[in-house]
Amino acid sequence: MTATTTVTHTLVARNLRVDTVTGQPVLKGVSYEIAPGEVLALVGESGSGKTTAGLAALGHFRRGLVHTGGDVSVQSGDAAPVSVLDAGERERRALRGSTVAYIPQDPAASLNPALRIGRQIDEVLETHGYGASAAERSARVGEVLAEVGLPDDEAYRRRYPHELSGGQQQRVGIAMAFACRPSVVVLDEPTTGLDVTTQTLVLRTVAALTTEHDTAALYITHDLAVVATIAHRVAVLRRGEVVECGSAEEVLRAPSHAYTRELVTAVPHLDGTGVTAASAPGTHAVASASDGDAPAAGACAGAGGSTPASSGIPEHTPALSVSGLSVSYGDHRVLRDVSLDVRAGECLMLLGESGSGKTTLSQCVAGLGEPHTGTVSLAGAPLAASTQRRTAEQLRSVQYVFQSPYSSLNPRKTIAQSVELPLRTLTDLDVTARRARVAETLERVRLDPALAQRLPDELSGGQRQRAAIARALVTTPEVLLCDEVTSALDVSVQATIVDLLCELRRDLGTAMLFVTHNIALARHVADRIAVLRGGEVVESGTVDEVLDSPSHEYTRELLANTPRM
Amino acid sequence: MFRLILRRLAVSVAVLWLVSLLVFVATLLLPGDPARAILGQQATPERIAALNEQLGLDAPVWQRYLDWLGGVLTGDLGTSAASQGPVTELLGGRIGASLVLLVGAAVISTAGGLALGTWSALRRGRAVDHTVSGISLVVAALPEFVIGVALIVVLSTTVLPVFPSVTLAPPGEPVWSQPIQLVLPILTLTLVVTPYITRMMRATMSEVLDSGYVEMARLKGLPERVVITRHAVPHAIGPVAQVIAIQLAWLAGGVVVVEFLFRYPGIGQALIDAVNNRDVAVVQAITLLIAGVYIVVNLIADIVGIMTNPKLRAEVSR
Known part of the structure; x- marks a missing residue:
């Protein structure tokens, strides 16, 4: 640890390496540093190792992962920086929740369903000896609930997590993390699964709290639009390596790495730019005949309405029409x-x-x-x-x-079997005709014919969704x-x-x-x-x-x- | 919550009534004639008829059922044909003796099973876990009389003659006056029941330990002891309570074999004697009692399940 990094940065990760127990590398030397009051977004797709990199800041590795090198250190106030990974079990526990706090992705799963939310917040304060008395802690619980925009009365604190909406649960998670006034918070996709309106609220709360308390924040996400809203700097993680790091403006406007460019262009925009099929090699391994005239960015929409229907339905009859549809579950409409x-x-x-x-x-x-x-x-x-x-x-x-x-x-049927099933039950085609139709459809969704005999587990998420579309x-x-x-x-x-x-x-x-x-x-x-x-x-x-x-x-x-x- | 518990209670009463019907029909189907069993093979038809009348056995079946049910509800379980005394008196002391066995085995196996299962789950994949899993599987596969006999061989006769293999207390004196004679029967019952509880606790505990809230509790910096006792165990208890209930209910029936093996003067012994003697009133009383234990234990398990789940607790009170 050199003097320059310790003076300016609250959280410093140096050359962090993590492997699975079977020796597969998950993080291949990840480094990042965050200054007080700064939000660093760690961006990457699923499987890129971003959650592992975030949890390492708390000295936590999930089952099956082992730390093989590098270090993470945190600095709290004027104290000397402390290495999280070298610390003993007891010191590491003392850091967690007080100096480095974590806000999880799924608040519904991360709040203990059997404990009242007030108790769950108080628990952090109690463990880390915050405040001299129960009354003092209780006052802090109220304060931090108010800070995240929740009611701080006794009745609200006595609620159980299931009595709260998803957005409220996430704000309780944030309150819990900020209760001890930590120097670092790690946020692991905290708005995934929330509605946009709630997402805006949560993002504003996080931004306000980090600025106010000069907290360094590591914001893990896959959503570049969110990054643009909240982050000061961005680190792009791909297959366990940081491929690009810089200010949010720089990375999002003028990405220098090909992968970042691919990510940035894939983000859908309200005005219709973006969302092009990524041009990375391998994506279009199975090009169909129509590949040459694939739609340009955003050009697809608007063309469909005038496409002549091939099914011979009269122009004025809609293919699908829903009218006066009402559904009730009991009294709930x-x-x-x-x-x-x-x-x-x-x-x-x-x-x-x-x-x-x-x-x-x-x-x-x-x-x-x-x-x-x-x-x-x-x-x-x-x-x-x-x-x-x-x-x-x-x-x-x-x-x-x-x-x-x-x-x-x-999961027990091959892709070809799954795709063939509707033909078997809904049409009277014979085996050869069905096989031909399956092959033709898989080609149409650009799924490699070699994958047809595989089980869903052996395919990536995108390939599986193509198979589902083919079906x-x-x-x-x-x-x-x-x-x-x-x-x-x-x-x-x-x-x-x-x-x-x-x-x-x-x-x-x-x-x-x-x-x-x-x-x-x-x-x-x-x-x-x-x-x-x-x-x-x-x-x-x-x-x-x-x-x-x-x-x-x-x-x-x-x-x-x-x-x- | 009370409404749900009341509903469960009503269902339990209905089940109990159905059981009483089944018990009554089953004893009717029992081969042999009680009067002949009492009077022996030499009895004349006149004497059998007289005894039948005295015992009320000549009345129509439905009336005999109603009389019996009325008696059960008012605490009168009838008269033992063999001893000619009231069934309640005959069973009084024996119920106490059996309860000592049941409660002893229940407490030890529940506490032991939960602790072993938790310990095993915390050391998932390590030698301790494999050892506990292996041993519990082997023990679970053995029937209770094999375990009992094995214990007698090892701890009572050939290897280490420490504990008595039969109950020594003279009649009239309570069994617990010599605690040493309780060791082997309780140990047998405990060994039969513990493996199931251990395995179930290990499975649910493993699942809970992988949950988001346990990870979150660790990331909050809570000491491991608090993480386990406050955040993990309460969630694992709910599902395990059902298995514990089934096992404890099994104990009520399993006690019959174990008491027979150790010549223990409990209700199991009494049931075997009563069946041999065609003592219908005693058979009915004991069967109903065992069924009652089954139902009550399951009811308690349901209530524990509701209590440990605040979501269920709240939905029910609405």
């Missing part, structure tokens, strides 16, 4: 009188936050939902509410791509329902999937209902938007109308809270 139309070759974005009823709506269309009132019709013919009472032809015509490709493919497309449906299909994927993978969907829609003339919470994708995939809130469509129109002149307060709020780069 999930959907109220929802009506919408999707024409052949058109993509309708169904936009809504968690709990808006968007998944319920798409499940009703697919026939997977609860009993409902109102009608769902396919090319003018009404559909039964349940898949069991729909004909094979109707089932073939409406297909569904689920949110998580990790759980929607049967939906194999029956050449008239209507494709995409339920948050990109939200479980990394940004660069999201870009390739969005491109693929656009291309398929244009080539096949499929009507698409694209369900999402991410308004930034609008110009990249959709022709029209319907905004769903509390089970009601509060606004609908073409993408340009909704984004440029939103008529409903809620849409305006969403637009204002969406982070931009």
Whole structure:
């Protein structure tokens, strides 16, 4: 540790190396340093080692990981810097929660469900001997709750985590981390899974607290738009190595490393730039014939509406029509009188936050939902509410791509078997015709034929989602329902999937209902938007109308809270 | 919460009633005639008929059931055909003796199983874990009479003659007046039950130790002791309580074999004697008692499950 780093930086990691117990390197010499009051964003895709690098700052390595070299040191106030990794068990415990605090990704999983939230905050203070008496600690709990914008009364402190919303839970997590006034906080994707409005609130809270208390913050994320909002400096992590590090402005505006450029261009923008299929070698290993005229950035949306329908449906009859749809769970009305139309070759974005009823709506269309009132019709013919009472032809015509490709493919069936299944049950094609159709569809979604005989576990997230799309497309449906299909994927993978969907829609003339919470994708995939809130469509129109002149307060709020780069 | 507990209680009462019906029907189907069993093979048909009338065995089945049920509800379990005394008197002392065994085994195996399971989970993948897993699997595979006999061989007869293999207390004196004779029966029952509790505790504890809130508790700098006792164990207890309940309920039945093996004067012995003597009233009383223990223990496990889960606790009170 040289004098220069110790004077200016609160948290310094030097040449940090971590391996798995089997000897696979996870971090290959990662270095970073953070000054007091500074927010360093550690950016990377899943599997890049960013959480490992963050947890190392607390001297914690998850099961199966071993520290093999390098060091992390923290400096608190005017004291000499302390090495976190050399410290003994007792000293390390004394640092955790008091000098270095951690804010986890999933607050619902990280708060003890059986302890009241006031107790959980107090516990940190008690362990680290903050305050002389219980009364003093209690006062601090109230203070820190107020700081994160939560009520500080006794009744609120006596709540259990499950009695709080996701955003409130995350703010309790932040309160817990800031309780002892730490010098360093490590934030591990704290806003993933939160609605944009809540995300804005949480980001503001974090920014205010770090500035006010001169706390050094390590902000781990994969979302570059969030980085632009909160970070002063950015370190880009790829396969356990920092490939680029610099000020946020520099890295996001003028990335010097090819990988950073790829990440930056993959971020969807409200104005329609970005989201190009990454040009990294290997991504398009299986180029189809249509690859040459792949859509340019953002060029896909808007073209679909006028694409002639190949299915011979009269122009004025929508491929999918929902009218007066209502669903209730007991007294709770999930959907109220929802009506919408999707024409052949058109993509309708169904936009809504968690709990808006968007998944319920798409499940009703697919026939997977609860009993409902109102009608769902396919090319003018009404559909039964349940898949069991729909004909094979109707089932073939409406297909569904689920949110998580990790759980929607049967782990014991090969990709080819999974893709073939709808053909076996819904069509009367013979074996050779089915095989040919499967091969053709896998090629269409640009999945290497060699992967067809693999099990889902052996594929990456993006490849699995391609397989799931292939399974939906194999029956050449008239209507494709995409339920948050990109939200479980990394940004660069999201870009390739969005491109693929656009291309398929244009080539096949499929009507698409694209369900999402991410308004930034609008110009990249959709022709029209319907905004769903509390089970009601509060606004609908073409993408340009909704984004440029939103008529409903809620849409305006969403637009204002969406982070931009 | 009280509403859910009340509902469980109502279900338990209904189950108990069904059990009483089954017990009654089952004893009807028991081969042999009680009057003939009492009077012996030489009895004349007249004397059998007279005894049947005296015992109320000539009344219609439903009336005999109602009489019996009424008696059970008012604490009168009928008259033992063999001893001619009231069943309650016959069972009084024996219930106490069996309870000593049950409670002793329950306390030791629950505490031991939870501790061993937690210890094993904390040392996942190490030698200690493999040893505990291996031994508990072997012991779990052995039936109780094999364990009992093995213990007698090792600790009572050939190798280390330390404990008595049969109960020595003279009739009339409580069994616990000589505690040494309780060791082997309790040890046998404990060894039968502990492996299941240990394995279940290890499994749920492993899961809880990998959870976000345990990691968070460590990252808050809490001492490991607090992490385990406050953040991990309470979450593992809920699911394990169900297994403990099943095991304790099994104890109530398993005691029959163990008491027979050690000639222990408890209800198990009494049940075997009663079946041999066609002593219908005693068989009915003991079967109902064992069923009752089953139901009560399971009810307690459900309540523990509700209490350790604040989410369930809150939803129920709504």
